[in-house]
Amino acid sequence: MTLQTYDIAVVGGGLLGKTSALALAQSGLRVALLASPAPAAPTPDGYDSRVYAFSSSSQALLEQLRVWPALDRARLTPVFDMRVFGDALAQLHFSAFQAAVPQLAWIVESGLVERALDAALGFQPNVTWIAQRAQALTVDAKAATLTLDSGASLQARLVVGADGAHSWVRSQTEAQVKQRDYRQTGIVANFRAALPHGETAYQWFSHGEIIALLPLPDQHVSLVWSAESAHAQALLALEPAQLAAQVEQAVGSKLGALECVTPARGFALVLQEVDRLIAPRIALVGDAAHTIHPLAGQGMNLGMRDVASLVDVVGQREPFRDPGDLILLRRYERSRRADIQKLVIATDGLHRLFAAPGAMVRGARNLGMSLVASQPLIKRWLVSSALG
Numbered sequence: 001m002t003l004q005t006y007d008i009a010v011v012g013g014g015l016l017g018k019t020s021a022l023a024l025a026q027s028g029l030r031v032a033l034l035a036s037p038a039p040a041a042p043t044p045d046g047y048d049s050r051v052y053a054f055s056s057s058s059q060a061l062l063e064q065l066r067v068w069p070a071l072d073r074a075r076l077t078p079v080f081d082m083r084v085f086g087d088a089l090a091q092l093h094f095s096a097f098q099a100a101v102p103q104l105a106w107i108v109e110s111g112l113v114e115r116a117l118d119a120a121l122g123f124q125p126n127v128t129w130i131a132q133r134a135q136a137l138t139v140d141a142k143a144a145t146l147t148l149d150s151g152a153s154l155q156a157r158l159v160v161g162a163d164g165a166h167s168w169v170r171s172q173t174e175a176q177v178k179q180r181d182y183r184q185t186g187i188v189a190n191f192r193a194a195l196p197h198g199e200t201a202y203q204w205f206s207h208g209e210i211i212a213l214l215p216l217p218d219q220h221v222s223l224v225w226s227a228e229s230a231h232a233q234a235l236l237a238l239e240p241a242q243l244a245a246q247v248e249q250a251v252g253s254k255l256g257a258l259e260c261v262t263p264a265r266g267f268a269l270v271l272q273e274v275d276r277l278i279a280p281r282i283a284l285v286g287d288a289a290h291t292i293h294p295l296a297g298q299g300m301n302l303g304m305r306d307v308a309s310l311v312d313v314v315g316q317r318e319p320f321r322d323p324g325d326l327i328l329l330r331r332y333e334r335s336r337r338a339d340i341q342k343l344v345i346a347t348d349g350l351h352r353l354f355a356a357p358g359a360m361v362r363g364a365r366n367l368g369m370s371l372v373a374s375q376p377l378i379k380r381w382l383v384s385s386a387l388g
Contacts, residue, residue: 004128004154006032007323009146011134011169012162015052015110016286016303018117020162022065023311025126029323032128032154033121034146047190048109049262051214051222053079053201053297055105058304062113070116071108077215078103081200086354105201105297107214107222130154137172144281144324158324159282160310165272167288173279180271182351184209185232186294187225189264190216191244194256197221203295204251208355210295211250221255223247224294226269236266269293271348277336278329283310290340293347302343309335 010021013035021033054062062068082104084092096104121127136147143155161169170177197215204211210226225247227235235243240260248258272291277284286303313332314323321328 003145004032004152005143006030006128006154006156008032008158008160009034009144009154009156010160010162011035011146012160012164012167012286012288014162014164014286015114015117015300016307017160017162018114018121019061019065019067019304020160020285020307020310021127022067022117022120022124023061023307024160024314024323025121025124026065027311027315028126029314030126030128032130032156034130034132034134034148036131047216047220047262048111049188049190049222049265050110051107051188051216052110052113052300053105053214054108055298055301055304056101057308058301059106061304061308065120067113067116067120070119071112075109075112075217077107077217078199079105079107079201079215081198082203083200084203084205086205107201107216109216134168137169139279139281156324157281157322158314158329161282161284161288162286162307163288165270165287165291167284169282170274170284170288173276173282175277175279175284176275178273178275180348182226182269182271182293183229184226184269185229185236185266186269187223187227187232187235187264187266189223189243189260190262191221191223191247191258192261193219193221193258195219195254197255202251202254205354206250208357210351210354211247212295212297213251213255214297220261221258224297225250226293226295232266236264238264240264271344273344277306277333278326280326281324283329283332285310289336290344292343293351295350296343296347298343298347302340305339306336 007029008024009032010017011034017035021031025031059068080096080103082094094104132148132150134146135149138145143157144159145153145155147153159169161167163169196219199215201215202213209228212224214222216222235246243264244258244260270291271293274289277289285306289306292299310332313328317328
């Protein structure tokens, strides 16, 4: 068979894999995207159960790729306020107005963005979409060779692993993975609320569990409940009306009666750190490089910043370097370490703090929240960090 040669091979067809392929192709590189070509399909009621809180940095990247303007504005919900409730009466309020920003985040359905990316990729002549899996990877001084399940092979100067937390690309390297099982399950589902959410995101820390309600259009909200594993299984076994009643009770009927409009889904919550983001001719992005607790809603944004940084480093390479030059890959890794480490420490630290039992710890949590609430500069710094 003829050996096809590309500048970049992106392995992984999720949101970050498609974004990586489109961004690198728009920079003038020939890209092979190894992923299923099936476009993301909407759920029957029109709302995907998995949504993301897009930060300003993620929005900027999608605008640069001309994907953001293609999204249906009626399906995008800005977050103007965020209210966080701790133990007893402790609470925090973050305001876009007070932080002098247009919005704190945009709540967007995953499938909505993926469908826009699919359309953009379909018009991108520099992208070859290959609906096959890679079975073997070998690397030499000039290129990486991927053997596909059909027996065909392709070569690329750089392989981008965007294939998730159980990354096959990462397994082909010597990267060491350190994990911490939170022994929690993230439950996601959408609800119709009786009361308007006012473009406000709500979050409750309660008995080691975290409940978030994120605003969606037409008085809908998206639930993300980080529940202890046994409790999560019990919640997932409930009928939709029973689950709605449980959520309504847990949040003190903050948005009135709730009606469940999508099936609940669960996914295990694990902290995953990788000791290296690169290997010869290989770069990892997104969950292949790190997974964090969803309590801050920053996992996808962290991955989007991986993509933006990799595209920037490759795009600014010297004329004599190819996209997979190890010097470039080291630049990429250095550019990402501090950002990744900061969010790992922040999310893991917050989870440990709010999961710890005892009156003394509870008092320290309440005091800390009260101090942050009284310091506008600290709140603006937190908002700035979240916006990326």
